[in-house]
Amino acid sequence: MxxxxxxxxxxxxxxxxxxxxxxxxSEKLWDVALQELAAVYGGVLSAAARRAIIGTSMADAMRILHDDLGQPHRDPQASAAWIDARILELFRTGLRxxxxxxxxxxxxxxxxxxxxxxxxxxxxxxxxxxxxxxxxxxxxxxxxxxxxxxxxxxxxxxxxxxxxxxxxxxxxxxxxxxxxxxxxxxxxxxxxxxxxxxxxxxxxxxxxxxxxxxxxxxxxxxxxxxxxxxx
Missing domain, CATH: 3.40.50.1000 (HAD superfamily/HAD-like)
Structure with missing residues (x-):
């Protein structure tokens, strides 16, 4: 302690x-990463889902994203790894x-x-x-x-x-x-x-x-x- x-x-x-x-x-940087992943999956993250993600854990965020795209079968760990890698890049260059x-x-x-x-x-x-x-x-x-x-x-x-x-x-x-x-x-x-x-x-x-x-x-x-x- x-x-x-x-x-x-x-x-x-x-x-x-x-x-x-x-x-x-940093939320704007999360916007970039989340929308880019949605595009990789062939969709667009809705504004309502984006608002729901703010402040949540990564596991909950990926569940919300997958459900919003109508792709609940997606592997949350794989999605989280993609987001982690991308957001690390964004944080190194754009944090204010x-x-x-x-x-x-x-x-x-x-x-x-x-x-x-x-x-x-x-x-x-x-x-x-x-x-x-x-x-x-x-x-x-x-x-x-x-x-x-x-x-x-x-x-x-x-x-x-x-x-x-x-x-x-x-x-x-x-x-x-x-x-x-x-x-x-x-x-x-x-x-x-x-x-x-x-x-x-x-x-x-x-x-x-x-x-x-x-x-x-x-x-x-x-x-x-x-x-x-x-x-």
Whole structure:
């Protein structure tokens, strides 16, 4: 277990960041890979299926893609391998930060607040993304292929809190998709949602922003109902 301590611990106890669509503008790259695979299979991925895929595990994504194309017989592992190879190429050349994400991450780190990256993406892809995100930006990284139950199950966020040694109820999770928000809410974390590709309707217990450019440490503390402690 990794425990992160500081001489003056600010609120929240930790900030748990989703990756795709939250920190980096990678969903457009997933669009490219998914549509290219659909074309290889002789079809076109529908907009509804694409929205349903956002935030899901690779296994669920391939099932949705195959069903949408009317080809449920396709081998999900073979499709996943194709997507993995293509998205790795795209991540190496086209990964960009979401507005305000880098500034907020730096502010959290400067304040000494523990951080975790909690993503549905697999470890090989995350390792490439960390070249952009920074390997020192997170105390813990929880990948989709390293948990028994992926988002929307709460396990990824509960795992991050456990590894950090902090109570999940004192954490703020930052998400963009309905699947990720459901996972964070079910875990018991306070949730900040910044919708990217899929709009979110009003949700009890979820604070929504159009962009992380308006998020700061004061807001994160307010989500837990307490003022920040000076570091």
């Amino acid at each position: 990794i425990r992160v301590t500081t001489t003056a611990v600010p609120h929240p106890a930790a900030v748990l960041f989703d990756m795709d669509g939250t920190l980096v503008d 930060w979401r507005p305000g994400a880098l500034a907020l991450l730096r502010a959290v780190r400067t304040a000494g607040i523990p951080t975790a990256l909690v993503t549905s993406s697999g470890r090989p892809l995350v390792e490439v993304a960390l070249d952009t995100l920074g390997r020192d930006s997170f105390d813990v990284v929880v990948c989709g292929d390293e948990v028994d139950a992926a988002k929307p199950h709460p396990e990824p966020y509960l795992t991050a809190a456990r590894l950090l040694g902090v109570p999940i109820g004192r954490c703020v999770a930052i998400e963009d998709s309905p699947t990720g928000v459901a996972s964070a809410l079910a875990s018991g974390a306070a949730v900040l949602a910044v919708p990217a590709e899929v709009p979110l309707g009003p949700l009890d217990g979820v604070h929504q922003l159009d962009s992380l450019t308006s998020a700061d440490l004061e807001l994160l503390a307010a989500l837990l109902g307490e003022p920040p402690v000076d570091a």
